[in-house]
Amino acid sequence: MRHELAWSVEETDAAVVMVVCGDLVRRSATNLAKVLRKLLLDRGRLLVDVSGVHLGWPPAAALFGTALSSAGGWPLARLVLVDGGGSVTAGMCAAGFMAEVPVVTDRISGRVALGSRPRRVRRASGLPLGPRSPGFARELVRSACKDWGVENELRRAETIANELVTNAVVHTSGRSALVLSHDHRGLTVAVWDAGTSDVVALTTAVVPADSFGLRIVEELSDRWGVTPHDDGKTVWALIAPRSVKTREAGC
Amino acid sequence: MLTGLSVEIVERDALLCRVRISGEIDLATIGSLKREFAHVLDLVSPGERVVADAAGVRFLSAGGVRAIVGFAEKLKTGGGDLVIDAASPAVDQVLRVCGYATLMGVSKG
Numbered sequence: 330m331r332h333e334l335a336w337s338v339e340e341t342d343a344a345v346v347m348v349v350c351g352d353l354v355r356r357s358a359t360n361l362a363k364v365l366r367k368l369l370l371d372r373g374r375l376l377v378d379v380s381g382v383h384l385g386w387p388p389a390a391a392l393f394g395t396a397l398s399s400a401g402g403w404p405l406a407r408l409v410l411v412d413g414g415g416s417v418t419a420g421m422c423a424a425g426f427m428a429e430v431p432v433v434t435d436r437i438s439g440r441v442a443l444g445s446r447p448r449r450v451r452r453a454s455g456l457p458l459g460p461r462s463p464g465f466a467r468e469l470v471r472s473a474c475k476d477w478g479v480e481n482e483l484r485r486a487e488t489i490a491n492e493l494v495t496n497a498v499v500h501t502s503g504r505s506a507l508v509l510s511h512d513h514r515g516l517t518v519a520v521w522d523a524g525t526s527d528v529v530a531l532t533t534a535v536v537p538a539d540s541f542g543l544r545i546v547e548e549l550s551d552r553w554g555v556t557p558h559d560d561g562k563t564v565w566a567l568i569a570p571r572s573v574k575t576r577e578a579g580c
Numbered sequence: 581m582l583t584g585l586s587v588e589i590v591e592r593d594a595l596l597c598r599v600r601i602s603g604e605i606d607l608a609t610i611g612s613l614k615r616e617f618a619h620v621l622d623l624v625s626p627g628e629r630v631v632a633d634a635a636g637v638r639f640l641s642a643g644g645v646r647a648i649v650g651f652a653e654k655l656k657t658g659g660g661d662l663v664i665d666a667a668s669p670a671v672d673q674v675l676r677v678c679g680y681a682t683l684m685g686v687s688k689g
Contacts, residue, residue, distance in 0.1 A: 460607040464604065467606075488674065491641055492641065545642055545678065
């Protein structure tokens with residue numbers, strides 16, 4: 330027996346609660362993600378009661394973290410799921426999504442959880458086209474580092490983001506996006522773009538001597554890499570906490 | 581421009597040209613930096629040293645390093661050189677990483 334996904338929003342004194350019921354499948358996931366993002370942008374804090382949701386398409390569990398990060402994530406946007414026995418918890422747990430979107434069993438715990446920073450925080454933003462894009466990305470890095478208390482990593486993160494975004498602007502003509510995240514492993518700067526042609530060049534082990542941009546990314550990060558997708562690629566770099574890199578290339 | 585770039589000649593004599601660079605050097609300002617460098621190249625005499633005060637450079641990109649290195653090479657071709665005698669932390673970090681720490685020397689001028 331299938332039930333169309335439906336939702337309602339309850340305004341309570343302590344928090345805005347969205348109650349969702351029905352089958353969460355591919356099509357309904359897209360709609361729900363849009364509504365969630367809008368509510369998060371409007372209200373900032375949101376409890377979503379998914380006790381009545383049947384997770385019919387497991388990848389749909391990713392929508393909660395995606396909606397949260399596209400609304401700015403911690404501390405601007407906060408999202409906690411309440412699941413009193415539905416099938417969403419298992420899906421969130423299996424995919425490790427609970428690090429970003431906590432799942433609790435009742436609304437009282439949910440209100441408490443809205444006050445605590447999740448183990449992993451993420452912020453995603455589309456970037457403008459053209460030469461202003463790197464400066465816009467640096468501004469996003471500055472505000473995220475400040476919001477997440479990682480100002481120590483600011484200079485490295487800003488410089489890495491600048492080079493990754495500059496590459497995206499110079500080598501591809503389509504859309505691009507910046508995704509910043511922070512957890513116990515450190516701060517990750519990731520840039521998605523719609524280009525796929527230079528994935529092979531980027532994944533070769535040796536950074537060309539004349540590529541200052543990639544040399545900067547390699548020297549200032551602890552790890553970096555390229556992930557190809559159907560619709561483009563993501564170049565990412567991890568800045569581990571308190572890592573000391575004193576190598577001075579060419580000196 | 582809000583986050584612009586400025587290059588001004590602050591001192592000039594027969595042996596030395598002192599310039600002050602301030603602002604952010606990135607994709608949005610790199611064209612203007614290259615034009616300013618070309619202007620300085622037109623102005624200086626062969627063998628002249630250019631001393632750059634880059635203490636006010638809040639951001640330096642890889643493209644900016646390429647422009648600075650290109651400028652230094654052109655000066656060298658004419659028998660002169662480029663010395664960066666005051667570097668902001670941003671300039672210091674990026675020049676070191678790219679292997680051009682030697683550009684940052686103490687000016688004898």
